[in-house]
Amino acid sequence: xxAVRADPYEFEFDPATSALLIIDMQRDFVDPGGFxxxxxxxxxxxxxxxxxxxxxxxxxxxxxxLVIHTREGHRPDLADLPRNKKxxxxxxxxxxxxxxxxxxxVRGERGHGIIDELxxxxxxxxxxxxxxxxxxxxxxxxxxxxxxxxxxxxxxVTTEVCVHTTVREANDRGYxxxxxxxxxxSYFPEFQAVGIKMIKAQGGIFGWVSDxxxxxxxxAGAKGTARA
Ligand code: C5J
Numbered sequence: 709x710x711a712v713r714a715d716p717y718e719f720e721f722d723p724a725t726s727a728l729l730i731i732d733m734q735r736d737f738v739d740p741g742g743f744x745x746x747x748x749x750x751x752x753x754x755x756x757x758x759x760x761x762x763x764x765x766x767x768x769x770x771x772x773x774l775v776i777h778t779r780e781g782h783r784p785d786l787a788d789l790p791r792n793k794k795x796x797x798x799x800x801x802x803x804x805x806x807x808x809x810x811x812x813x814v815r816g817e818r819g820h821g822i823i824d825e826l827x828x829x830x831x832x833x834x835x836x837x838x839x840x841x842x843x844x845x846x847x848x849x850x851x852x853x854x855x856x857x858x859x860x861x862x863x864x865v866t867t868e869v870c871v872h873t874t875v876r877e878a879n880d881r882g883y884x885x886x887x888x889x890x891x892x893x894s895y896f897p898e899f900q901a902v903g904i905k906m907i908k909a910q911g912g913i914f915g916w917v918s919d920x921x922x923x924x925x926x927x928a929g930a931k932g933t934a935r936a
Contacts, residue, residue: 726774726859727774760919777833865894875914879915887915
């Protein structure tokens with residue numbers, strides 16, 4: 709086993725049974741001019757996660773680890789959009805409406821796509837999820853079980869929403885999650901701080917927290933067990 713320096717204690721992992729899970733690094737959340745910014749959010753808080761996530765992504769690819777990307781969004785006919793999600797926020801322009809980068813959070817639209825810096829490459833599954841959690845109404849659990857994955861290295865946005873929901877879902881399904889703090893982001897610095905704290909509180913109630921540098925150090929020294 710290899711160990712990453714982490715809180716509340718070291719995270720032991722095997723690259724062959726671990727996957728890098730990158731949550732919702734989509735233009736509409738992260739890029740200037742997208743839906744997130746149109747709602748009045750400062751996307752620079754999220755953009756800080758791009759460079760460290762890219763370093764982790766490159767290293768995971770080199771190590772032969774499974775890499776999975778997720779995107780939050782809906783069918784063009786919006787048949788999978790719950791009414792409460794459509795109505796929430798009383799927005800003038802909400803999900804399914806015309807937005808700055810195409811129809812907001814609709815699959816196939818530019819804003820729904822993953823940012824160029826972290827674009828998936830052939831062979832990397834992309835999970836389209838209609839909810840906040842990556843396990844709800846998706847085949848993520850089956851994909852992980854079929855590949856005998858038991859540990860998730862988690863990056864992405866936003867920390868207190870889709871990252872948290874996914875980590876909680878994963879934890880309840882028996883996966884150990886290591887969240888890389890500098891590879892996550894929230895529009896609200898106070899939510900970022902407390903969201904990260906909550907994961908590792910009480911002996912790691914939802915999982916472990918580390919950062920990209922510590923994970924890269926551990927991966928560089930990892931025993932050669934990754935899949936081909
Ligand atoms: C949100 C997400 N915040 N990916 N989505 O609606 O966290």
